[in-house]
Amino acid sequence: MAGSRVVSEVRARDKDVKITAFGAEAWQPYNRVLLSNVVAGTSSPDQVRLLDPRWYADHGVTARLGVPVIAIDRDCQTVVAADGTREPYDVLVLATGSEPVVPPIPGVQRATAFRTLDDCERIREAATSARSAVVVGGGLLGIEAARGLAGRGVPVTLLHLAGHLMERQLDEEAGLILRETLGALGVAIRTGVTVSAIRERHVEMAGGELIDADLVVLACGVRPVVGLARDAGLEVERGVVVDDEMRTDDPSIFAIGECAQHAGRVYGLVAPGWEQASVVADLVTGADKGARYRGSRLVTRLKARSVELAAMGETQLTEDEAEIVRFSHRHTGTYRKLVIREGRLVGAILLGETSAVGTLTQLFDRGGPLPGDRTGLLFPDLAGVGGAAVADSPTRMPDSARVCQCNNVTKGQIRACWESGARNVEAVAAATRATTGCGSCRDAVEGIVGWLCEQEGVSA
Structure with a gap:
């Protein structure tokens, strides 16, 4: 996912730079986040593709799918593929991802x-x-x-x-x-x-x-795929070590996604990989030479039918370490927890009905001060407390509110797409990539699009 993203980000910034993409899997790039839908039978392999099958050819990208790279010759700035071919590079981006942990047990x-x-x-x-x-x-x-x-x-x-x-x-x-x-x-x-x-x-x-x-x-569990980088002599700890530019200790080689270790941390979710891809694309094309990756604040969403769950930040802190606000109702499968330190939200769990997740994610991302009455944060539908409900109502949601966490898409961007003619979720997704990550924002995007159509009296 990170590899295909950096390719599309580079091409969006530079129409002429030569790009060759190697992929160990023969499939067109697809959304791993949605694989549980494929297992469940609610999505087909075609429905979880990230790129149209014609995208590479249409955008002048050489795609070597099903051809893994087996070695990096840093002296010659060349990669060696499993079929024996050698491809030179000026810039190399490693997006080798992770591999499953297989326990060493009989059978x-x-x-x-x-x-x-x-x-x-x-x-x-x-x-x-x-x-x-x-x-x-x-x-x-x-x-x-x-x-x-x-x-x-x-x-x-x-x-x-x-x-x-x-x-x-x-x-x-x-x-x-x-x-x-x-x-x-x-x-x-x-x-x-x-x-x-x-x-x-x-x-x-x-x-x-x-x-x-x-x-x-x-x-x-999974572990970063780092063998290629290690064999090439790059610095590897748990992942391939990179700086704020996502560069390895070889300035011509970047690493992004689940194989990269930034500031001591390896991220296992899609949003950080896509943020890192954007930084690399800015740097290698010169679109923004000051682009830097400063780390990500993660929101984990469970994507299982009939189960709503979101968790973010430091959820394990105790009453001695932080202010804890909690509501639990086992009979209905509902659990809500806020972890607050120095007046800021540093963690949250929402299980069951998750209408508050938009507001809490914004507060978690921005680190802004919380309203004195915490109840409105847990139950935004009961009353608008200190602006707590703004993220869950299109009417009151500010244009700066981030709707799609994976792709950093705001309500304002969705509104701009709508005003340019995007009248349904698919059109908004094509323009902004909202809903194409974990998919958990789809209901919110549908709500905004529907509200905009209603306001102007047009059909969605």
Whole structure:
């Protein structure tokens, strides 16, 4: 996703620079964020493409899809491809992404990792005849895979090593409510368990317990793909080390996306990769020689049908470390939590109905002061407290409000597109890329477009 983005960003700034794109996968660039929809059967592979199949040819880009690069010759400024060809470069951008973590247990070759579109195809094919499935890993991808399989009518058990689901993003109570929500949707969940082996039609737990599984899906985390960079002698820690220009210690080589490590951090979400791609495009084309990447503030959205979840920032702080505002209603699957320090929002969890996410994301991004009455932040529909509801009503939302987090699209940009003739979500997406990342902003974009059409008395 980061690689295709930097190509399109460079071409948008410079129509003439020669661009060659190598990709290990034979597929046209696609949106990994939406792969759970492919598993669930609610989207086809064509519907998660990032670029039209003709885009490369139409824009003068040489695309070597299905041809991985196996070496970088820095002395000659050349990359060596698996088919033996050598391609010279003035500027090289590494966007090698991540690879799934596969636990070293007996029988693991019988399982399928959940990472690529090919993985999705294998999972979908196996699901057509599977009488039972096990998903190993209760993070974001594992939950989305399990929900997708359950939606296909396959009995699913999700096994997770930690004590509660999504332990990096959620506190224990939110993890418990999420578990109960998923349970009601047909996903059986076991936490605090270890898988010791994968048998012919079972998963074996530490202690010998067997769980039926015709299909086993692995979602045990990912690690940056850094072998190419390491073999070329570039500085590598967890990821390929880069500075604020996204340059490695070789000034001709950049790294972006999940393989890059900036200021000690590797980002595993789409928005940072796209922000980094924009910086690199500005620098290599000269469009903005002062462009710098300063890090990202992440909002994690769960993309599983019938489950609404958003988490951001420091969600694990205690009452001794921060001001905590919390509402919990297990019966309805609702949990809302604000983490406030020095009058600023530094973290939040919204599980269940998430109408407040627009406002909270803005406050989290900008670090602005919060209203004295925190209740309006948790329940923006009850009253407009200190401007808390502005992000959830097109009428009162300022044009500067960011609607699409992945692509940094504001309400003002959507309005400008509408005024230029974009009368539906698809037209707005084509012009701004809003909704093309995690897809969680689609309802908001539809609301704004619908409101604008209503105001002017035109059809959407």
